[in-house]
Amino acid sequence: MNLAALTTEARNSRTEHIDQLPTLDMLRLINDEDAKVAAAVTIVLPDIAKAIDAIAQRFNNGGRLFYIGAGTSGRLGVLDASECPPTFSVPADFFHAIIAGGDTALRKSSEQSEDSPEQGAADLAAAGFAQNGNEQDTLIGIAASGRTPYVLGALAYARKFDALTIALTCVPDSQMAGAADISIAPITGPEILTGSTRMKAGTATKLVLNMISTGVMIKTGAVYGNLMVNMQTTNAKLVDRAERIIAAATGVDQAAAARLLSEGGTIKTAIVMQKLSIDRHAAEAKLAAYKGNLSALLNQNL
Template sequence: MEVEKLLTEQRNPVSMNLDTCSTIEMVELINSEDQKVARAIATQAHEIAQAIDQVSERFNQGGRLIYCGAGTSGRLGILDAVELVPTYGIDPKRAIGLIAGGQNAVYRSVEGAEDSAELAKKDLQHLNLNEYDSVFSLAASGRTPYAIGALEAAKQVGALAIAVACVADSRMSKYADVTIAPLVGPEVVTGSTRMKAGSAQKMVLNTISTGVMVRAGKVYQNLMVNVLPTNEKLMNRAIHIIAQTTNCDLKTAQQMLINAERNVPAAIIMQRTKLSLPVSKKLLKENNYKVADALNSFRK
């Protein structure tokens, strides 16, 4: 399909007079269009759930989450990968963001990089891509060569290939194991896919990666128990998590965090069971590091 015929490149009839709107009219118009994003994602619920289940199966066997894209799509992938580390305490090597053109492209456009499928394949080869990995390939248009190359590389080694696009029946879908395509419609500013399309991609990635982390035991109840307490804010969050889940006061929670060597799940187990740190760690390991399962196992 020619670029100008893509849904993401169409002119939006409701914003034809955007340049003559008052400021409040412009804000209300953009907000009205943004509300279509969540509705579009709702149509992809089954595909998103499928992705979570399939990615979780590989991630829990040691696989990695690898995000690939160009421009805005690439930056959104990097953002998701980077934020998983402090939020869920995972090894940085297990969530990786690749952008066409390399690190410099994070801050400014690298012309022509997105047009190379081979570049994506080389980038993934450098990571020693394997069958336990999951590759998220992002492109609003569903036709970016770099994004297609990433999917081809995934299929070649048996890695899971997931396409995230904002058009139906995209080229990328032909190479993907799972395709997620929220159709958000034409942008308020024609072709500016950093807007609705970018928001949709971000929300899809948020849902998938959060689901994978939940399935990996990184969440207890609705708390991010694997948070890395590396600064004052995160330290306070860790202390409050321990207090909330064990019904102890903050001073006790703080001391328990120290006793657990800043391992929040272990601190919860120690406070709830009165077990030692080594035994608490062993109990967590035996239960795939899931706090709820570890506590249930102890009660039995």
């Protein structure tokens, strides 16, 4: 598709004179445009749900989730992937993000890197996608335009395997949509600044990625109610949060929750110890039997 024909490249008639507005009016206009993003994401919720269910099933069978993109899209993928291991205590390689140009592109623009489909395929292969028994892997290709060659090359490579492919774009009927098993396309329309997809399209992308990673973790048992029971306790703030999570889940005060955390070593173990009145060894054995799914364990044993 010709770039000029993309909605993300169109000129926004509402902001044609934004450079002449008083600052507060300028901000109101930007805010009005940003308010449209959530509505665009609402329309594609069924597609997001389909993706979450499919990824969760593959996670339960040992699969991993890969993100690939260029520029803003690639950076958003890296951001989401990097936050999941400490939030949900999953192995670092469960969420793997690749950006065109490599890690230096996180800080320094490397737009020319996005023009090579061969490099996209090569980078995905080098990351070990769908190799060595990992046929249950999933690839999410991210590009607001839906036509980035680097991402298209990666999607084509992924389709050679029994992997799941998902296209996350912000335009209708894109090339990437046709190259993936599932298409998620919140249509955010012309940008506030013509072609600056770090704005509305970037916001929509971030919302969708948040939903996917959080939804998959909920579906695979990393959450109890709305509590992050898989969270790592790697600093004082997180230890305090962990104690409050244990207190909320069990009804004990924070001092007792602190003792339970110290004795159990992890939030989940501490909760099981208190809820089932058992010691750490027995709690860990029960969690292992339920593959770490605290909700499933307690629903069956209380």
